[in-house]
Amino acid sequence: xxxxxxxxxxxxxxxxxxxxxxxxxxxxxxxxxxxxxxxxxxxxxxxxxxxxxxxxxxxxxxxxxxxxxxxxxxxxxxxxxxxxxxxxxxxxxxxxxxxxxxxxxxxxxxxxxxxxxxxxxxxxxxxxxxxxxxxxxxxxxxxxxxxxxxxxxxxxxxxxxxxxxxxxxxxxxxxxxxxxxxxxxxxxxxxxxxxxxxxxxxxxxxxxxxxxxxxxxxxxxxxxxxxxxxxxxxxxxxxxxxxxxxxxxxxxxxxxxxxxxxxxxxxxxxxxxxxxxxxxxxxxxxxxxxxxxxxxxxxxxxxxxxxxxxxxxxxxxxxxxxxxxxxxxxxxxxxxxxxxxxxxxxxxxxxxxxxxxxxxxxxxxxxxxxxxxxxxxxxxxxxxxxxxxxxxxxxxxxxxxxxxxxxxxxxxxxxxxxxxxxxxxxxxxxxxxxxxxxxxxxxxxxxxxxxxxxxxxxxxxxxxxxxx
Numbered sequence: 001x002x003x004x005x006x007x008x009x010x011x012x013x014x015x016x017x018x019x020x021x022x023x024x025x026x027x028x029x030x031x032x033x034x035x036x037x038x039x040x041x042x043x044x045x046x047x048x049x050x051x052x053x054x055x056x057x058x059x060x061x062x063x064x065x066x067x068x069x070x071x072x073x074x075x076x077x078x079x080x081x082x083x084x085x086x087x088x089x090x091x092x093x094x095x096x097x098x099x100x101x102x103x104x105x106x107x108x109x110x111x112x113x114x115x116x117x118x119x120x121x122x123x124x125x126x127x128x129x130x131x132x133x134x135x136x137x138x139x140x141x142x143x144x145x146x147x148x149x150x151x152x153x154x155x156x157x158x159x160x161x162x163x164x165x166x167x168x169x170x171x172x173x174x175x176x177x178x179x180x181x182x183x184x185x186x187x188x189x190x191x192x193x194x195x196x197x198x199x200x201x202x203x204x205x206x207x208x209x210x211x212x213x214x215x216x217x218x219x220x221x222x223x224x225x226x227x228x229x230x231x232x233x234x235x236x237x238x239x240x241x242x243x244x245x246x247x248x249x250x251x252x253x254x255x256x257x258x259x260x261x262x263x264x265x266x267x268x269x270x271x272x273x274x275x276x277x278x279x280x281x282x283x284x285x286x287x288x289x290x291x292x293x294x295x296x297x298x299x300x301x302x303x304x305x306x307x308x309x310x311x312x313x314x315x316x317x318x319x320x321x322x323x324x325x326x327x328x329x330x331x332x333x334x335x336x337x338x339x340x341x342x343x344x345x346x347x348x349x350x351x352x353x354x355x356x357x358x359x360x361x362x363x364x365x366x367x368x369x370x371x372x373x374x375x376x377x378x379x380x381x382x383x384x385x386x387x388x389x390x391x392x393x394x395x396x397x398x399x400x401x402x403x404x405x406x407x408x409x410x411x412x413x414x415x416x417x418x419x420x421x422x423x424x425x426x427x428x429x430x431x432x433x434x435x436x437x438x439x440x441x442x443x444x445x446x447x448x449x450x451x452x453x454x455x456x457x458x459x460x461x462x463x464x465x466x467x468x
Contacts, residue, residue, distance in 0.1 A: 005090065006091075007076070007091065007092040007093050007094075008020075009078075009093045009457040009458050010076075010077070010078045010080055010081055010093070011078045011393075011458070011463070011465060012078070012081060012465070012466065012467040013465050013467050013468055014260040014261065014331045014332060014333070014465050015332075017078065017331055017393045017458060017463065017465065018331050018332060018393050018394045018395065019394075020393060020457065021457070022392060022393075022394060022396075022397075023046055023392055023393075023397075023455040023456045023457055023459070024045070024046060024047040024050075024456055025043055025044065025045065025046060025047075025057075025058075025115055025116065025455075025456040026043070026044040026046045026390075026399060026453050026454070026455055026456070027041060027042070027043055027044075027072075027096060027111075027118075027453070027454045027455075027456075028041075028042045028043075028044055028401060028421065028445075028450050028451075028452070028453050028454075029041055029042070029069035029070065029072060029098060029450065029451050029452055030042050030069070030419070030445045030446070030448035030449065030450050030451075031067065031068045031069045031070075031403075031406070031448055031449055031451065032065070032066075032447075032448050032449075033068075033406040033409070033410070033449060035065045035066035036065070037065070037446070037447070037448065038061040038062055038063065038064070038065055039061070039062050039065070039067045039068070039069045039100070039448065040059055040060060040061045040062065040069075040446075040448065041058075041059075041060045041062075041069070041096065041098060041107075041109055041118055042056050042058065042059050042445060042450070043056065043057050043058025043059070043115070043116050043117070043118070044056055044057070044421065044440060045057045046397070046399075046423070046438075046455075048437075053437065053438065054423075054437055054438040054439060054440055055440060055444070056440055056444050056445065057116050058116040058117050058118065059446070060109060060117070060118050060119065060120060062098075062100075062105075062107050062120065062123075063120075063123075064100070064103060064105060066100075066102055066103060067100030067101070067102060067103040067105060067107075068100060068101045068102040068103070068405075068406055069098050069099070069100055069101070069107075069451070070099065070100075070101040070139065070405070070451055070452065071099065071101075071139055071140045071141070071451070071452050072096055072097060072098040072099065072141070072452060072454065073096070073097060073140070073141040073142060073143070073454065073462055074093045074094075074095070074096060074097075074143060074454065074458070074462055075093070075094060075095035075096075075097055075108075075143060075148060075170070075173070076091050076092060076093050076094070076095075076143045076170070077093060077142070077143045077458060077462055077463045077464070078458065078463045078464065078465050078466070079142070079143055079144065079196060079463065079464045079465070079466065080143060081466050081467075082145075082196050082197075082466035083143075083144065083145040083146075091170075093457070093458065094110065094111055094112055095108050095109065095110055095111070095121065095173070096108070096109045096111060096118065096454065097109075097141055097148065097150075097168070097173060099138035099139065099141070099150065100138075101137055101138070101139060101153075101405075102137075103126060104126030104129055104130070104136045104137055104138060104158065105123060105124065105125060105126050106123065106124035106129070106138060106150075106168075106173070107120060107122075107123055108120070108121045108122040108123070108124070108173050109121065115456060122173055124168075124173060124174065124175065128174070128175050129152070129166060129175050130156040130158075131156075131175075132166075132174075132175040132176065132177060133152070133166035133167070133175050133176075133177060133178045134155060134156045134178050135152035135154065135155060135156065135163065135164060135166050135178065136152060136153075136154040136155065136156060136157070136158040136209065137152055137153035137154040137158065137163070137209050138150050138151070138152050138166070139151045139152060139153055139189075139190065139191075140190070140191050140192065141168075142192070142193060142194075142462070142464070143170070144194070144235075145235065145236070146167055146176075146179075147167035147168050147169055147170055147176050148167070148168040148169075148170060148173070149165050149166075149167065149179060149192060149201075150165065150166045150167075150168055151163070151164070151165055151189055151190065151191060151192045151203070152164060152165070152166055152189060153189055153190070153206060153207070153208060153209055153212070154208055154209040155208075158209055159208065159209055159210045160208050160209075160210060161187050161188060161189070161208045162183060162186065162187045162188075162189070163187075163188060163189030163190075163208065164178060164179065164180050164183060164186070164189050165178070165179035165180060165189075165192055165203070166178060166179065167179050179238050180233075180238045180239075180240070181237060181238040181239055182238070182239040182240055183240055184231075184239075184240030184241075184243065185240070185243050186203065186231050186240055186243070188205035188206060188207060188208065188226075188227040189203060189204075189205065189206070190203070190204045190205055190206035190227065190252075190253075190254050191203065191204045191254060191255055191256045192204075192256070193256045193257070193258050193267075193464070194235050194258065194464065195258055195259075195262075195264070195265060195267075196235070196262060196464055196466055197262045197263060197466070198265055198287075199234060199235045199236050200232055200233065200234070200235055200241075201232070201233040201234075201235045202230060202231070202232055202233070202256050202258065202267065202285065203230065203231045203233065203256075204227065204230050204231075204253045204254055204255070204256055204269065205226070205227020205228065205229055205230070205252070205253060206226065206227050206252055206254060207220070207225075207226045207227060207252075211225070211226065212405065212407070212408075213407065214407050215407040215408055215410065215411040216313065216408060216411060218313060221251060221273075221275060222275060224248035224249060224251060224275055226251045226252045227251070227252055227253060228245060228246050228247065228248050228249075228250050228251055228252075228253065229243050229244060229245045229246060229253070230243075230244055230246070230253055230256070230269060230285065230294065231243050231244075232244070232292050242291055242292055244285070244292060244293070244294045246271065246283065246294060246296075248275075249274050249275045249276045250271045250274055250281065251271070251272060251273050251274070251275055252271065252272035252273065253269050253270070253271045253272075253283070254269075254270055254271075254272060254325065254326075255269070255270045255325075255326050255327050255328075256268075256269055257269075257327055257328060257329040257336070257461065258329075258464070259329070259333050259354075260329070260331050260332070260333055260460075260463075260464070260465055261333055261465075261468070262464075262465055262466050262467060262468065263468065264333070265286060265287035266284055266285060266286040266287070266354050267284070267285055267329075268282055268283070268284055268285075268297075268327055268329060268336055268351075268354070269282065269283045269284075269285060269294070269327075270282055270283075270324045270325070270326065270327040270338065271283060271324065272323055272324055272325060273321050273323060277301070277302065278302035278317060278319055278321040279299055279300060279301045279302055279321070279322065280299075280300045280321065280322040280323060280324035280340065281296050281298060281299050281300065281324070282296075282297055282298035282324065282327060282336070282338060282349075282357070283295060283296050283297060284297045284354050284355060286354075286355075295355070297354070297355060297356065297357055298338070298349065298357050300322040300324065300338070300340060300347070301322075302317075302319040302320060302321045302322065303319060303320045303322075303343055303369075304318060304319050305318060305319055305320045305368075305369045306318075306369075309368075309369045310368065310369070311368065311411065311412055311413070311414050312414075313411055313412070314368070314412075320342050320343050320367070320368050320369050321342045321343075322340035322341075322342050322343050322345070323340065323341045323342030323343075323412075324338055324339065324340055324341075325339055325341045325387055325404055326338075326339040326341075326387060326388050326389050327339065327389070328389045328390060328391050328398075328460050328461050329351070329391075329460060329461075330391050330395040330426075330460055331391070331393050331394075331395060331460050331463075332395055333351070333354075334350065334351065334352055334395070335348055335349065335350060335351065335360070335395065335426065335430075336348075336349045336351045336357060337349075337389050337391065337398055339385070339386045339387055339388070339389050339400065340385065340386070341384070341385040341386065341387045341404055341412075342367070342368055342385065342412065343364075343367050343368070343369075343370065343385065344364055344365055344366035344367020344368070344370050344371070344372050344382070344384075344385035344386070345362055345363065345364050345365075345367070345385070345386065346362070346363045346365070346386035346389065346398070346400060346424065346432075347359060347361070347362050348360050348361030348362065348426070348430065348431070348432055350430055360430030360431060361426075361427075361430060361431040361432040363386070363424055363432060363433075363434055365382055365385060365386055365400070365402075365422055365434070366382040366383055366384045366385040366386070366402060366420075367382075367385050368385075368412055368413065371383060374420070374422060374434065374439050374441075375434055375436045376436050376437070376438075376439040377439065377441075382402070382418070382420065383402070383413045383415065383416060383417045383418050384402030384403060384404075384409065384413060384417040384418060384420070385402060386400040386402070386422075387400065387401055387402055387403060387404050387451070388400065388401045388451055388452045388453060390452075390453040390454070390455060390459050390460065390461060391426075391459060391460035391461070392455060392459065392460070393455075393457070393458060393459060393460065395426060395428065395460075396425065396426055396428070397423055397424070397425065397426065398423065398424040398425075398426050398432060399421065399422070399423050399424075399453045399455075400421065400422050400423075400424070400453075401419075401420070401421050401450040401451055401452070401453060402417065402418070402419065402420050402421075402449075402450070403417055403419065403449040403450055403451050404451075406449070409449065417449060418441065418442055418449075419441060419442055419444075419445045419447075419448060419449045419450050420439065420440070420441035420442070420450075421438075421439070421440050421441070421450060421453070422434060422435070422438065422439060423435040423438040
């Protein structure tokens with residue numbers, strides 16, 4: 001019998017992924033906060049040997065305005081090797097599914113035949129998402145069993161919840177249904193990922209669309225109304241199993257990063273802010289006998305600052321909160337990267353022992369007060385800070401972009417957030433340095449802001465592996 005043709009970027013193990021050829025392109029979404037220009041999918045040359053290294057080499061716009069393209073992902077990844085019902089013949093990491101966080105439309109880009117010039121292959125309308133899954137404001141997606149899992153912040157009316165997970169067809173990308181069969185106490189939604197071999201899905205919480213639409217609402221924050229729990233689910237049945245409350249003061253547990261080891265039962269969670277002291281934190285979840293436990297393993301304190309240098313929302317506090325808005329775990333599970341968007345810092349932690357991370361590196365770029373410059377433009381004051389972070393499969397390159405969410409950008413950087421992307425070289429022994437030759441910014445992105453990064457062939461936050 002002929003063996004099925006399988007995409008070579010479906011890796012059986014994390015070690016196999018790390019040993020594969022390095023990425024040559026990065027895909028970065030760009031959006032217009034003013035909704036006057038079309039949002040776009042941009043393509044960046046990340047091959048150091050190329051004559052266009054660090055430059056935008058592809059640009060594909062979407063037809064509607066005001067989408068705020070945000071998080072996105074591949075139609076298929078290495079986890080396809082685990083899912084029953086997948087037909088591996090012809091299945092490929094080919095399409096990028098890009099939701100509009102404000103419009104609730106889904107845009108499907110085909111990266112073939114020319115990966116530098118993706119074409120818009122399909123649009124899934126917001127009405128279909130609402131009618132078939134009962135959700136709006138799509139956020140994060142992963143290729144999974146039964147379909148493509150896509151988290152959504154809002155219910156069908158786009159203002160309130162519950163948020164949850166919609167399933168998309170693996171082949172047509174049409175909306176199939178709501179994934180949850182018994183949501184238990186879960187109401188707020190944000191991220192979701194899994195331990196495939198444990199049949200467990202984990203989800204986190206942010207807020208409903210009305211809670212985030214116009215920026216952080218101080219009254220809701222101080223009343224601890226944003227999310228502060230994570231949830232554990234039966235991946236096969238969609239049934240809620242356990243809610244773990246971090247404490248109401250630990251507001252907005254966002255990004256989930258499970259271990260890439262398919263037999264592991266731990267992962268990391270980033271928490272944006274504590275209403276007790278404006279600190280941010282990282283937590284570790286782990287199996288505790290027949291249930292799950294969550295422990296704080298990293299605390300990052302707020303930094304005192306002159307109130308005259310702070311935006312109105314922070315003046316009364318006289319301090320800059322770190323605002324941990326993204327984390328990413330290297331494919332070999334050795335290093336955790338933490339984006340501190342408020343202070344303009346990317347931190348690196350050695351997590352060989354996930355219960356006791358050790359800080360091993362730090363880079364400052366941007367920041368609410370510091371506005372630290374990129375070494376390629378030492379006299380240029382940067383706004384925003386390391387926000388979305390993505391790691392190459394071999395762990396040697398770390399990419400960051402600087403926009404969080406349009407309304408929140410404006411709130412914390414009222415003089416303008418700009419647009420920039422940077423790359424760090426990571427030392428496998430610990431430590432990192434900024435690549436001075438890589439700095440696409442501002443008009444390179446045609447005046448649009450940039451958010452998430454996806455790497456050609458897969459990256460640390462888009463694949464889950466099934467074998468050691």
